[in-house]
Every structure is written in structure tokens, then in C-alpha cells.
Amino acid sequence: PTAPGSRATTLSARFLGVMPAYSAADDALTTKLVTFYERRGDSAAPSHQATVLLFDPRCGSLRAVLDGSVITAKRTAAVSAIATKLLMPRSAEVLCILGAGVQARSHYEIFMELFPFTEVRGTRRSLLGADRAAVRGLTSRLPKEKLPHACHTTVKRTQPQRKQNGWPSFGRESRGPICAFPRRSGCGIAASSAR
Numbered sequence: 001p002t003a004p005g006s007r008a009t010t011l012s013a014r015f016l017g018v019m020p021a022y023s024a025a026d027d028a029l030t031t032k033l034v035t036f037y038e039r040r041g042d043s044a045a046p047s048h049q050a051t052v053l054l055f056d057p058r059c060g061s062l063r064a065v066l067d068g069s070v071i072t073a074k075r076t077a078a079v080s081a082i083a084t085k086l087l088m089p090r091s092a093e094v095l096c097i098l099g100a101g102v103q104a105r106s107h108y109e110i111f112m113e114l115f116p117f118t119e120v121r122g123t124r125r126s127l128l129g130a131d132r133a134a135v136r137g138l139t140s141r142l143p144k145e146k147l148p149h150a151c152h153t154t155v156k157r158t159q160p161q162r163k164q165n166g167w168p169s170f171g172r173e174s175r176g177p178i179c180a181f182p183r184r185s186g187c188g189i190a191a192s193s194a195r
């Protein structure tokens, strides 16, 4: 669970998570409801589906119902980025992304905006089946795309990405464990998604 008071109801590999939160500083009373189901076969349904409810803390009335998909993608990647900023060795140049789903994309987007990685690697698993297109989507924004059918895919960055209006561009949608490896010193894991 990602928030104090979070609960998950288990139905085999199917979960309903409830994540209530109150912030006096933000004058916000809210909860996220999220189902996360093991994706089976060629199901097109996202494995994680979320809705955020916003209440008025003074009277308890429901004020807004928000789609939680984008919020989940951005928030999770943002937390990973903060942890990476604090923990990543200065020498890290290679970003390794395991999986090629929603979180892989949002992590890719923000990590390429905030950190000077020169290379991105994905796992062979990423290249299987429906994920093949997702990996192309992930990598196509880099100047020189390479998708070798080897044990991993490697993409070199040849020029820094520009930020839009001084802010990172969060243009497209994209959890997964994210590791930053120092180039020559083996496996210096910098960060992984908070759970």
C-alpha cells in the first residue's frame, strides 16, 4: 500500500486497493480506489485501474470524481524520481527499465527529462507480444532508435531532450522497478518504485 490507512482486498491475483488521505495543509480529503488484476492472455484492459474521490473536509460532501490512471502513472514515477535524485550515484549513465507497461512509460518520460542518462536498456521480456509496440513507443522519442532482438534493447541518446516551458513534458502515459547502473561498477541500484 502506498498511503497510510491503505487497504487491499484480495481475490486471488486480483486486488481492490483503498488509499484514503487527509492533508490539512492542502485542505484535502481524498481516497483513491484502485483495482489491480493480473493481465491474462490478450486482455486489452489495463492491469491497474484507478479512480480518485475528492471530498470537502468541512462538510464531507463529495466534490469530484477523477480518473486515477494518469495520477497513478505520474505520481509513482515522480516518487521514483525523487528517490533516484537522492540515491543515484553521480556516475550513473544507463537507465534500465524492466517491463514496458504504463509505469515503464511514465518513468521513462520523467527520468529522461530530469537525468542525463546517455543510454536506456529494456529487458527481453519487454519485447514480447503486445509489449513490442509499447517499447517502440517508449524509445521512439530518442534521436537514434535501436530495437535489437538481443537479450535487451539499447537506445543511445545523442542529444539532451529539451524541456517544455521550463517544465518536464509529461506528454504521454506510461510501475515497474527502475534501476540506474553506474557504467563500470556493476549493479548500483539507485531506486525502485515505492510500494
Ligand SMILES: NC(=O)C1=CN([C@@H]2O[C@H](COP(=O)(O)OP(=O)(O)OC[C@H]3O[C@@H](n4cnc5c(N)ncnc54)[C@H](O)[C@@H]3O)[C@@H](O)[C@H]2O)C=CC1
Pocket (backbone or CB within 6 Å): 002, 036, 039, 046, 047, 048, 072, 076, 098, 099, 100, 101, 102, 103, 104, 123, 125, 126, 131, 174, 175, 176, 177, 193, 194, 195
Ligand atoms: N508503488 C505504486 O504506487 C505503484 C506501483 N505499481 C506497480 O508497478 C508495476 C507495473 O505497473 P504497470 O506499469 O501499471 O503494469 P503494466 O501491466 O502496464 O505493465 C507491466 C509490465 O511488466 C512486464 N512484465 C511482467 N512480468 C515480467 C517479468 N517477469 N520480467 C520483465 N517484465 C515483466 C509486462 O510484460 C508489462 O510490460 C506493478 O507491479 C504495479 O503493481 C503500479 C502503480 C502504482
Ligand SMILES: O=C([O-])C1=[NH+]CCC1
Pocket (backbone or CB within 6 Å): 001, 002, 017, 034, 036, 048, 050, 072, 195
Ligand atoms: O498506488 C497504486 O495505485 C498502487 N500501488 C500498488 C499497486 C497499485
